[in-house]
Amino acid sequence: MNSSYHSLSEVASMASSLAASTGSQLYSSLMSLKAQVIPSANEPISPVPSASELGTSTIPSSSQQIRLISVVCGFPKDIGMYPDYARGQFGEDAWFRTSTSKADALGVADGVGGWRVYGIDPGQFSRFLMRSCERLAHSADFESTRPEQLLARAYCNLLEQKKPILGSCTACVLTLHRDSGILYAANIGDSGLLVIRNGAIVCRSLEQQHHFNTPYQLAVPPPGQGLNVLTDGPECAALLEFDMQIGDILILATDGVYDNVSEDLLLQVLTHASGVTDPVKLQMFANSVALMARSLSFNPNHESPFTQNARRHNIDAPGGKPDDITVVLASVV
Numbered sequence: 247m248n249s250s251y252h253s254l255s256e257v258a259s260m261a262s263s264l265a266a267s268t269g270s271q272l273y274s275s276l277m278s279l280k281a282q283v284i285p286s287a288n289e290p291i292s293p294v295p296s297a298s299e300l301g302t303s304t305i306p307s308s309s310q311q312i313r314l315i316s317v318v319c320g321f322p323k324d325i326g327m328y329p330d331y332a333r334g335q336f337g338e339d340a341w342f343r344t345s346t347s348k349a350d351a352l353g354v355a356d357g358v359g360g361w362r363v364y365g366i367d368p369g370q371f372s373r374f375l376m377r378s379c380e381r382l383a384h385s386a387d388f389e390s391t392r393p394e395q396l397l398a399r400a401y402c403n404l405l406e407q408k409k410p411i412l413g414s415c416t417a418c419v420l421t422l423h424r425d426s427g428i429l430y431a432a433n434i435g436d437s438g439l440l441v442i443r444n445g446a447i448v449c450r451s452l453e454q455q456h457h458f459n460t461p462y463q464l465a466v467p468p469p470g471q472g473l474n475v476l477t478d479g480p481e482c483a484a485l486l487e488f489d490m491q492i493g494d495i496l497i498l499a500t501d502g503v504y505d506n507v508s509e510d511l512l513l514q515v516l517t518h519a520s521g522v523t524d525p526v527k528l529q530m531f532a533n534s535v536a537l538m539a540r541s542l543s544f545n546p547n548h549e550s551p552f553t554q555n556a557r558r559h560n561i562d563a564p565g566g567k568p569d570d571i572t573v574v575l576a577s578v579v
Contacts, residue, residue: 311424314350316576317529319536338571340372342380349390353419356500369411393419394432398480414465432483435461441494444515452484458559494578502569505552506542534577
């Protein structure tokens with residue numbers, strides 16, 4: 247193995263230790279680990295947002311209600327193209343999170359990068375979709391048990407723009423209903439969520455693929471190109487409902503995480519997050535997962551989940567899969 251890369255267990259161990267770091271300790275650790283496991287280590291690392299910058303759910307809850315404390319971390323694939331942190335996006339990935347009196351709502355979307363060769367910004371589509379979801383979650387007719395409706399209405403907003411917003415993206419949107427404690431989710435494509443309880447994954451969203459590396463995706467094609475562009479409607483979303491409990495950990499992420507970090511590795515780090523209510527501490531866990539995903543994505547020796555999946559389709563795709571990375575991590579309290 248190339249000596250400039252750490253083993254899988256070493257990377258996981260470092261990621262776990264990062265979750266115990268704070269402030270300057272964390273940034274120093276990020277710089278050190280990046281220099282050891284990511285090529286082109288002389289490029290500056292994009293600063294990781296702090297919990298105070300990102301905020302948490304602020305809606306008060308009664309003793310009968312549960313809620314989410316959530317934090318976000320991520321990296322654009324090309325840090326040079328996106329050198330500064332911008333709320334709601336990491337490269338072509340986008341995200342939102344908000345709270346109402348009835349529910350917490352979270353979402354991620356992954357813009358399809360292939361549009362760039364046609365002069366279309368792949369991130370514009372995903373960003374607009376997530377911003378629309380966030381805004382519509384505060385509308386009077388928002389149904390907190392129907393994230394698929396939220397996704398559909400946001401998609402309709404895209405279609406109704408006078409100046410077309412072209413492109414496509416995968417998306418996963420969820421709500422946690424405060425009174426019932428039920429998690430509702432709608433997923434299009436290969437972003438998705440996991441729920442961790444007592445050291446085990448107890449719920450996961452369904453990944454949707456037309457064929458290998460071709461996920462379901464919402465799309466707005468250029469005029470006259472509809473038949474040549476893969477397009478799935480919001481009605482194709484895979485839905486789930488799950489009873490959440492206090493202490494559960496929920497991770498909502500784009501495929502930049504799941505293509506590079508196995509569920510076993512995620513458990514190694516996130517099992518220790520169960521029951522965490524301090525948003526600063528929770529932020530450390532999100533940071534560690536995002537950094538682990540980025541580190542492994544650039545490691546040519548990594549036996550990644552993407553590599554394993556490709557092999558099942560008789561495709562040789564060794565190493566990690568560089569991509570934008572978005573992690574929304576939430577604790578049920």
